[in-house]
Amino acid sequence: MTRRPIRRALLSVSDKTGIVEFARALAAQQVEILSTGGTAKLLAEQGIKVIEVSDYTGHPEIMDGRVKTLHPKIHGGILARRGIDEAVMADNSIGPIDLVVVNLYPFASTVAKAGCALEDAIENIDIGGPTMVRAAAKNHKDVTIVVNAKDYSSVIAEMQANGGATSHTTRFSLAISAFEHTAQYDGMIANYFGAMLPAYNAPTEPANKFPRTFNSQFVKKQDLRYGENSHQSAAFYVQDNATEASVSTAKQLQGKALSYNNIADTDAALECVKEFAEPACVIVKHANPCGVAIGDSILAAYNRAYQTDPTSAFGGIIAFNRQLDETTAQEIVSRQFVEVIIAPSATDAAVAVISTKPNVRLLVCGEFSAAAPTVDIKQVNGGILLQDRDQAKITEADLKVVTKRQPTEQELTDLLFCWKVAKFVKSNAIVYVKDSMTIGVGAGQMSRVYSAKVAGIKAADEQLEVKGSVMASDAFFPFRDGIDAAAAAGITAVIQPGGSMRDVEVIAAADEHNLAMVFTGVRHFRH
């Protein structure tokens, strides 16, 4: 393919990061620079030779910038088919534009501001920018389009190495980025307007936070060897701008490639361990915690979490809320087969220890920050379900003691710990806890009483004493049988949402057994 050097560029950027250096490097390669108002002013101030688009087209920017680049001399220059449209270009005094550098008005940050007025949002809908971006991306055979400042240096480097030209592969890849950019931009606008539709029609109505259509963009992080099973192909997509420490933003330091199930389980383990302020460890197997504990150190927490269910911990995913240290790393690799370890960070010595097991995936996710108010998305056949992420937190002040007996100080501590774990156990969830360590976890049973049985069986199998433990139930007890069974197993206190039509009967059962019971008023179903 013929190599055509870039001779003329149009720079029109809202976010001006890096644009001066980029323009200077273009000028050094004898590229003529056209630019719009604010961008042109900045470049000129920096001593870069620039032609204002309005001078170039002979038409001023009008309507407060609503129309500045929307002109045949600009769009003809971008869209012209080289080798076909020369005559029409000459007839209309249109010169080719080989490089377009544009980023768009900040619609997202504008509407994110509290109390953003509709007029502000509307004025921040970029029209000329996307029009140039799409035109250049369409004509990527001959035109280079750059929408991300992070691409400036590689474009310059390539031009320097290729006599001022970019390769077709680069232009194609940049064109994809351009369409991704405009798709994301329009998706954002559609979501914003779609969510405010009821309020727009009837200003007294609250806006609906779920828009008329749901437009969201996820970027492929990696192809996966297979999905949940080996006959299913799969890939991992992440939110482009995610900042919260998560499995999606985590960095893998070593180990085999993550599998589909590894990612899902690591997410469950990490999100659960984030609940605790004290050094904590969560071991997950098949999306459920099979051991959770806190301790004076993460080593103590790990040792205690492991005790809950060593059988299930085999091949598990282990998450910590503190830096992984050498001793804890040593303890894990000498004791058990582990698929994934994730922590905010890891010491060099800990990394060296894990490297003796090259298959173990070690991930660091950075320090935990405030949870982003994202939505959960769940797929059903032919649709998706959206809901707020479950960020309900319960403190002692939220609890309502419903029994005659008040929980003791120790029971209270264990009840709150137990509740945090139950939130991450698949429903029906029953969790037994003693001294801030899980004693038995009953997950995913179709009846609550069976989850309680499973928790008891697991504890017994691992020779853990249920007597003196507390119990959490992710949803209310529909009958007193769950309480009777808990008391028979030696449970002394219960935390549950309450709200059953048989609450009176359930409370009476707890009183009969001298149990302390608290209601949270909040349910934590997890499917």
Ligand SMILES: NC(=O)c1ncn([C@@H]2O[C@H](COP(=O)(O)O)[C@@H](O)[C@H]2O)c1NC=O
């Ligand atoms: N109206 C137009 O013809 C037009 N052409 C380019 N823009 C945008 O104007 C911004 C740059 O403006 P300035 O160089 O004046 O700071 C860029 O975000 C670009 O996408 C336009 N603005 C909005 O549509």
